[in-house]
Amino acid sequence: MDEKITPVASKISNQRHLSSVRDGLIMAMPLLIIGSFFLILAYLPISGYPEFMENMFGGNWQTKLTYPVSVTYDIMALLVSFGIAYRLAEKYGTIDAVMTGVFSMVCFALTVPQHVMFTPEGSQKALEVGGVLPTAQLGSQGLFVAIVISILSTEIYRFFYEKDFVIKMPDSVPPAVWKSFSALIPGTITILVIWGLRLLIEVTPFESMNNIVSIIIGIPMQYVGGTLLGMIVIVSVIGVLWSVGLHGDAILSAFTTPIWLKNMDENRAAFQVGKEIPNIFTQQFYELFICIGGTGALFSIVMLMLWRSKSQQMKELGRVAAPASVFNISEPVIFGVPIVLNPYLFIPFFMTPIILVIVTYFAMKTGLVARPVGIALPWTTPPIISGYLATGGKISGAVMQIVNILIALVIYYPFFRIWDKQKYREESDMNEKINRDVEMTL
Numbered sequence: 001m002d003e004k005i006t007p008v009a010s011k012i013s014n015q016r017h018l019s020s021v022r023d024g025l026i027m028a029m030p031l032l033i034i035g036s037f038f039l040i041l042a043y044l045p046i047s048g049y050p051e052f053m054e055n056m057f058g059g060n061w062q063t064k065l066t067y068p069v070s071v072t073y074d075i076m077a078l079l080v081s082f083g084i085a086y087r088l089a090e091k092y093g094t095i096d097a098v099m100t101g102v103f104s105m106v107c108f109a110l111t112v113p114q115h116v117m118f119t120p121e122g123s124q125k126a127l128e129v130g131g132v133l134p135t136a137q138l139g140s141q142g143l144f145v146a147i148v149i150s151i152l153s154t155e156i157y158r159f160f161y162e163k164d165f166v167i168k169m170p171d172s173v174p175p176a177v178w179k180s181f182s183a184l185i186p187g188t189i190t191i192l193v194i195w196g197l198r199l200l201i202e203v204t205p206f207e208s209m210n211n212i213v214s215i216i217i218g219i220p221m222q223y224v225g226g227t228l229l230g231m232i233v234i235v236s237v238i239g240v241l242w243s244v245g246l247h248g249d250a251i252l253s254a255f256t257t258p259i260w261l262k263n264m265d266e267n268r269a270a271f272q273v274g275k276e277i278p279n280i281f282t283q284q285f286y287e288l289f290i291c292i293g294g295t296g297a298l299f300s301i302v303m304l305m306l307w308r309s310k311s312q313q314m315k316e317l318g319r320v321a322a323p324a325s326v327f328n329i330s331e332p333v334i335f336g337v338p339i340v341l342n343p344y345l346f347i348p349f350f351m352t353p354i355i356l357v358i359v360t361y362f363a364m365k366t367g368l369v370a371r372p373v374g375i376a377l378p379w380t381t382p383p384i385i386s387g388y389l390a391t392g393g394k395i396s397g398a399v400m401q402i403v404n405i406l407i408a409l410v411i412y413y414p415f416f417r418i419w420d421k422q423k424y425r426e427e428s429d430m431n432e433k434i435n436r437d438v439e440m441t442l
Contacts, residue, residue, distance in 0.1 A: 012251055016091045017151055021254040024084030024150065025261070028076055032261075032376040035072030039268065039375055042066050045393025066272065073265055074135040077142035081108035084150035095161050099183040100154050107153040107194040108146050111209040112137045137210060140265030143258045144213045144221070153190050160186035225259035226281050228361050235290060235353040242295055243349060245340040249295055260286065268374025271392055277371040280364045284372040287328070287379040288386045289360045292405055294330020296349045297356060299383065300408035302333060304416045311423035327380040337419070344419045348412045355411065356404050363400055370394035 012018060042065040053061045085104030089097040116134045117126040137145075165185045169178035198209065206212045224230040234256055241248030263279035270277055293299020302325040305318025314337075321332040334340060339349050363369040370391035377386055383401045391397030 016088065018254040020084050020088035020091060020151075021147055022250060022257070023087040024080055024082075024147075025253070025257045027083030027087070028079040029376070031072040031079060032076065033378055035069045036376040038065055038068045039272075040389060042069070043271070043392060069268075069272075070135070073268060074139045076139050076261065076265065077146040078105055078108065078138050080143060081105050081146040081150045084147060085154045088151065088154045089158070092158055095154075095158050096179050096183065099179060099187070100157055103157055103183070103187045103190055104150040104153045107191060108142070108149045109133060109138075110191065110194050111145055111149055111198055112142065113208050113210075140262040142210060143262055144217050145210050147258060148213055148217070149194065149209070153194060156190045156193050157183075157186045160189050165189070221255070221259050225256045226263060226279070228358070231281055231286075231357050231361070232354055235286075235357055236350065238295060239350040239353060242334060243340060243342075243346050256286075257283065264372070264374045264376065266374070267372060271373035277373055280361055280371050282372045282374070284375070284377060284386075284390045285360070285364075288372075288377065288381065288383070288390050289400060289404060290353050290356045291328060291330075291379075292383045292401055292408070293325040294328050294333070295353075296330065296334075296339065297352050297404065297408040298330045298333045298339075299325050299328075300352075300405055301337070301345075301412045301416060303405075303409060304412060308413075308416070309420050311420050311427055313423050313427065314420050326382050328383075329380070342419075344422070345412075345415055348415045352408045352411050355407060359407060360400060360404065363403075369396040369400045372397075 042062050050062075053065075057064070081104045082101040086097045086101035089095045089100035112133050114133060115128050115130045116132055118129045119126045136142075161182070166182040167184055169181055201207070201209055201212065206215075225234065234252060238248030238252055241251055260281065260283040264282040264284065267277045267279050267282060291297065293302060302318055302321050305314045306322060309315040309318060317332070317336045321336060324330075324332050337345065339345050360369070364371045372390045373392035375390055375392065377390055381389070383405065384398045387397035387399075387401040388395065389397075
């Protein structure tokens with residue numbers, strides 16, 4: 001496994017375009033989390049809260065409270081287009097990252113149709129309104145286009161910049177000025193290429209870049225990250241990668257995050273207007289319901305270390321790892337037990353997330369448990385609290401997390417006993433050896 005999987009996984013993890021997609025998506029997360037706080041405040045599940053807010057701030061209090069939600073979620077793709085280009089330029093190190101990110105945002109906006117269909121109040125016919133950038137295309141629906149355009153525009157910009165198609169300025173000119181002028185020619189060429197691409201696509205049956213990317217990339221990726229089978233494959237690969245010491249979540253995030261973010265935003269939009277939540281698989285489904293205590297649901301094994309260990313090593317490690325595990329940080333357990341390259345614990349570490357995915361999926365599919373409503377909580381939010389908040393204030397979300405912790409506890413227990421016994425035997429043998437050495441010395 002180490003010989004076959006590790007080199008391939010390392011190569012994928014270090015590939016600069018994939019790692020830039022991952023890092024660029026992460027750049028947008030703080031803004032989504034901030035937007036989510038306002039979403040929680042706008043829809044706090046407390047009896048009498050809406051009436052109290054209405055008396056205090058007037059009838060439009062909820063609309064005004066969700067202004068920050070709109071300016072974070074609804075420009076998600078725009079933020080991502082800057083973030084990916086910025087991170088990719090950083091990795092090349094030969095072009096200015098800020099200018100590259102700015103040109104990427106412009107190029108992405110250039111691909112967006114500048115009109116929307118609007119139906120006036122009392123009218124039966126929709127009218128086309130021009131001169132606007134529809135937020136639907138700038139938000140989650142435009143994520144895949146943003147990823148493609150940010151990489152494409154960065155490569156075009158870099159090519160012409162490195163070929164010295166730049167305006168040279170004297171050394172006495174301040175850096176901020178010569179950087180702007182040096183970006184003029186490669187930036188113009190980049191915009192011209194993307195503009196030409198848009199014009200070309202507009203005469204085809206696809207009509208827009210978003211339609212092409214949605215068909216070629218979006219639909220297949222939706223099957224990977226938006227279906228039960230795809231989710232099982234994802235958690236299986238992540239488990240195998242972590243088992244050989246590779247950060248599985250980081251390696252696959254470039255593929256999974258765009259789909260989960262898109263699903264999350266669709267859930268958020270439905271939640272805000274009181275419609276049925278459409279998607280089960282989102283970033284919160286994986287992070288808060290499957291990875292309780294970190295990848296592999298290791299919160300349960302920490303509980304076993306604290307309460308059922310016979311070996312001192314496991315007891316001490318449990319005490320050290322417990323605070324981090326509460327906040328879903330698993331590295332102390334993965335490298336401390338260790339989980340990595342440990343044949344005793346590979347099976348439960350691999351199987352537990354798969355079983356949790358299946359159980360949680362059917363619990364949400366049948367309506368026993370509420371689905372995540374698109375609130376982007378930090379992945380470090382402790383279990384039970386996170387389940388309650390992620391489902392829009394539903395007790396069933398917290399109960400599902402408790403059930404998942406118990407399921408993981410049952411799966412890990414027999415394997416943990418074997419491992420703990422081995423550690424206890426090693427400690428006993430060591431103590432006997434020390435005692436013999438002491439007696440011989442005396």
